[in-house]
Amino acid sequence: xxxxxxxxxxxxxxxxxxxxxxxxxxxxxxxxxxxxxxxxxxxxxxxxxxxxxxxxxxxxxxxxxxxxxxxxxxxxxxxxxxxxxxxxxxxxxxxxxxxxxxxxxxxxxxxxxxxxxxxxxxxxxxxxxxxxxxxxxxxxxxxxxxxxxxxxxxxxxxxxxxxxxxxxxxxxxxxxxxxxxxxxxxxxxxxxxxxxxxxxxxxxxxxxxxxxxxxxxxxxxxxxxxxxxxxxxxxxxxxxxxxxxxxxxxxxxxxxxxxxxxxxxxxxxxxxxxxxxxxxxxxxxxxxxxxxxxxxxxxxxxxxxxxxxxxxxxxxxxxxxxxxxxxxxxxxxxxxxxxxxxxxxxxxxxxxxxxxxxxxxxxxxxxxxxxxxxxxxxxxxxxxxxxxxxxxxxxxxxxxxxxxxxxxxxxxxxxxxxxxxxxxxxxxxxxxxxxxxxxxxxxxxxxxxxxxxxxxxxxxxxxxxxxxxxxxxxxxxxxxxxxxxxxxxxxxxxxxxxxxxxxxxxxxxxxxxxxxxxxxxxxxxxxxxxxxxxxxxxxxxxxxxxxxxxxxxxxxxxxxxxxxxxxxxxxxxxxxxxxxxxxxxxxxxxxxxxxxxxxxxxxxxxxxxxxxxxxxxxxxxxxxxxxxxxxxxxxxxxxxxxxxxxxxxxxxxxxxxxxxxxxxxxxxxxxxxxxxxxxxxxxxxxxxxxxxxxxxxxxxxxxxxxxxxxxxxxxxxxxxxxxxxxxxxxxxxxxxxxxxxxxxxxxxxxxxxxxxx
Numbered sequence: 001x002x003x004x005x006x007x008x009x010x011x012x013x014x015x016x017x018x019x020x021x022x023x024x025x026x027x028x029x030x031x032x033x034x035x036x037x038x039x040x041x042x043x044x045x046x047x048x049x050x051x052x053x054x055x056x057x058x059x060x061x062x063x064x065x066x067x068x069x070x071x072x073x074x075x076x077x078x079x080x081x082x083x084x085x086x087x088x089x090x091x092x093x094x095x096x097x098x099x100x101x102x103x104x105x106x107x108x109x110x111x112x113x114x115x116x117x118x119x120x121x122x123x124x125x126x127x128x129x130x131x132x133x134x135x136x137x138x139x140x141x142x143x144x145x146x147x148x149x150x151x152x153x154x155x156x157x158x159x160x161x162x163x164x165x166x167x168x169x170x171x172x173x174x175x176x177x178x179x180x181x182x183x184x185x186x187x188x189x190x191x192x193x194x195x196x197x198x199x200x201x202x203x204x205x206x207x208x209x210x211x212x213x214x215x216x217x218x219x220x221x222x223x224x225x226x227x228x229x230x231x232x233x234x235x236x237x238x239x240x241x242x243x244x245x246x247x248x249x250x251x252x253x254x255x256x257x258x259x260x261x262x263x264x265x266x267x268x269x270x271x272x273x274x275x276x277x278x279x280x281x282x283x284x285x286x287x288x289x290x291x292x293x294x295x296x297x298x299x300x301x302x303x304x305x306x307x308x309x310x311x312x313x314x315x316x317x318x319x320x321x322x323x324x325x326x327x328x329x330x331x332x333x334x335x336x337x338x339x340x341x342x343x344x345x346x347x348x349x350x351x352x353x354x355x356x357x358x359x360x361x362x363x364x365x366x367x368x369x370x371x372x373x374x375x376x377x378x379x380x381x382x383x384x385x386x387x388x389x390x391x392x393x394x395x396x397x398x399x400x401x402x403x404x405x406x407x408x409x410x411x412x413x414x415x416x417x418x419x420x421x422x423x424x425x426x427x428x429x430x431x432x433x434x435x436x437x438x439x440x441x442x443x444x445x446x447x448x449x450x451x452x453x454x455x456x457x458x459x460x461x462x463x464x465x466x467x468x469x470x471x472x473x474x475x476x477x478x479x480x481x482x483x484x485x486x487x488x489x490x491x492x493x494x495x496x497x498x499x500x501x502x503x504x505x506x507x508x509x510x511x512x513x514x515x516x517x518x519x520x521x522x523x524x525x526x527x528x529x530x531x532x533x534x535x536x537x538x539x540x541x542x543x544x545x546x547x548x549x550x551x552x553x554x555x556x557x558x559x560x561x562x563x564x565x566x567x568x569x570x571x572x573x574x575x576x577x578x579x580x581x582x583x584x585x586x587x588x589x590x591x592x593x594x595x596x597x598x599x600x601x602x603x604x605x606x607x608x609x610x611x612x613x614x615x616x617x618x619x620x621x622x623x624x625x626x627x628x629x630x631x632x633x634x635x636x637x638x639x640x641x642x643x644x645x646x647x648x649x650x651x652x653x654x655x656x657x658x659x660x661x662x663x664x665x666x667x668x669x670x671x672x673x674x675x676x677x678x679x680x681x682x683x684x685x686x687x688x689x690x691x692x693x694x695x696x697x698x699x700x701x702x703x704x705x706x707x708x709x710x711x712x713x714x715x716x717x718x719x720x721x722x723x724x725x726x727x728x729x730x731x732x733x734x735x736x737x738x739x740x741x742x743x744x745x746x747x748x749x750x751x752x753x754x755x756x757x
Contacts, residue, residue, distance in 0.1 A: 057080055058079050059078040070095065070096075072090075072092055075089065077091045077102070085108075085109055085110075088103070088120070089105060090103050099123055099124060100121075101119070101121055103119040103120075104119075105118065106118070108120065108131065112139060113136060113137070113138060113185075114137045115131050117135065118133040118134070119132050126153070128152065129151070130150070130152075131151075132150075134146070141166075141214045142166050143164060143166050145159065145162055146162060147162035148160060156184050156185070159182070160179065160180055161179065162180075163175050163176065164190070165688070167689070168687065168688075171200065172688070173686055174688065175198050179194040189212065189214060190212050191209070192207070192210045192211070193208070193209055195209075221241070223239075224726070225240075226725055229723070230258075232260070232719045232721075233261050236256060236257065236258050236259075238256045240252050240266075248272045249269075249270065252267065254266040260290055261285060261290055262285060262286070262289055264297075266281075268280070277305055280303075281301040281333075281334070282298070282300050284297075284298045297323065297329075297330075298320075299330070300319070300320050301334045303318075311350055311351055311352050312348070313351075314346075314347070316345070316346045316347075317343075318346070318363075319332075319334050319343075320344075320365075324367050328719075337701070341364050341367055341373075342365040344365075345360065347360035354384060357381065357382045359379070361379070362379070365406070372406040374405055374413075374508065379401040381399040381400075382398045394420070395420070396418070398419075399415070400416050400417075401415045401508075402414050410449045413447065415507070416443045417442045418441050419440050419441070422437050422438075424436075430470065431470045433468040434467050435466045436463075436465045438462070438464075438465075439461075439463075440459075440462075442458070442460075442528055443458045443459075444456065444458075446505055453504070457503050461496055463494075463531075465495075466492065466493045467492040468492075469489070470487075470488060470490070472487040483545050483546060486544045490539070491538070492520050492537070493537055493538075494522060495534060495535055498533035499531075499533075507529055508526070508529065509530050509571070510527070511526075511571060512526055515587060516588070518587075520538055520540070520559075524569075530571060532567055532569040533565075533567045533569045534563075535563065536563045537562045537564065538559065539560060541557070542556070543556050555589075556590045557589045558588040560586050586604075586605070587605050589602070597622055598620075598622055599620075600619070600621075602619075603616065603618075614638050615637045616636045617633070617636075618634050619632070620632050627653060627655055627738075628655055629651075632650045633650070634648045635647055647667055647669055647676065649665065649666060652664055660682070661682070661683045663738035665678065674699075678697045679694065679695070679696040680694065680695055681695075681738050682694070689727065690726075690727040691725075692723075692724070692725040692738075693723070693724055694722065696720070699716060699719075
């Protein structure tokens, strides 16, 4: 920073007459050059001149030059070179010692650092400047402070007995006081030794060594701790340490002390290359003091994606936990507290113009006391499509899968499936139609220790499907606004004959949830273990409203499946006698952006035979901007694991002023008359610091009461906790805001209406 400035001063020339006198041995050894007083602010005593080091100059009201010894400048002295300048009332240049001394107040500026102080000593031999009792400001980082001694050398600033802050005012909200602070112009971080962190001049933390960011760049070092309190874990403190391994790799290690449980170690490693990226996470608690048995607790997560070449790609995503209660006790960034299972998958995909192939292994782990699901070890699928030829196309789907029970190694199955199809599609702007004829042949080789299912099973079923849609639109006027309304009625016929399939095990199949678009699927079940009988007509209509700039502000849909014959295909044998009504449930959806701030989303499945709502969810939201919103929601569901659900919830984030922000959510279970989840957070922010305090209360989902050290009396158990977080501008960054707290809560925040146009 200062090297070129110092070097150029070493080459400083005196004015022509003075320089000639110094070079003439016969000239007098003492010469005084006094410039008469002037009303102008400065008068040039030493002219600017080009040298090998660049252009420099000295200006002052008067100058006194002693040949080969010293030069004295007084009165509005300015020494400058290429944007670097020093201003003082008195300056002395000692050529014998190679030193410049300025006193009676100095100001220095080089575009990076601005300094005002009592005096300056510039050593031309060591390229070092020392400024005494000075105030400094880093112009690019909004940081400032005071130093008893400020040393400048080779683009480096060294502060002794100094302070550092990004806050304005005589009494900053926070500041660092340290015996030594070192800042390099080329670095994005500063270092401090024997530092005290002060809030409003009150010391709150001592650090023998501390490095702090001057920008958003990454650097190895301690991150800022978080403090929490939980009725399950007690007082918690987490202190992360960050490793900046390379521009495309980093890692974090974070010990987490919990007064009730012990100390957990967390680690994360991330990488990013041109054709692959991923991360690995590990959490480990060697001895949980709150548990009677199974005291070792852990979680690991791995994620990797790679584009091997233009056609071939690979993806891996897996999470493992030590016990069913892990997520309830500790939470996770990868699995929600309310999730019922862990999903793991590794797959290799091939995709070109007509062929797609996939080699996949997947695994579900149910959280809780449920029957263990099957692993797919592995599944090979190949799909060929001829492409469109005057509306006609043909495809051939093949699949070979091996399943194995997670706990019962003698319970396994192999499934082979082939599905040729012929499709026809005719499309015009006002309507389109499609027809499909498929033949589904599946063969199973099954092994079960209880011999309840057949060893070999073959199933062959045809499937026919025809679908037609109209696309109508018109211009309408509502109030003073012009809109374009679309109307899309559609109808579908689906036929699949009935076949008893209870001699086939359930390996990867479940009942699909219905919404409006799901009514027009060709199947009721995911997977291939059940192919539902169908002789049905599905009809529905959807309408949208667009503004003149093509922003969709309303979409409403309603539809129903009419079963000509009752469907007898069920997932399990115990449900085989249960048939689907000739008139299935009505399904309706509405998404409405009422105006710039209000939005509504609602969906419902209504059973006309039982006159009851099977499922419904409604959310109404007022969103002033990205950091101010209020949402109220309601949802119901019947016969979910033999239970009915009805919940009402509200979520809000609001800025009461420029400094105060509050966030909260409450979810209440109307079925059991209890509070399921509640959280409130308050944040105070100033220009350079913020304080965030939050508290929560949620149901304690104890799925392993036998291993808990606390006695469960049959009543609903709750976990209560508080969290305190300091956010310091210039020392830490957190731009997520309080809305991020809602997204990470048990039920999470979802926008009710968000259509892309």
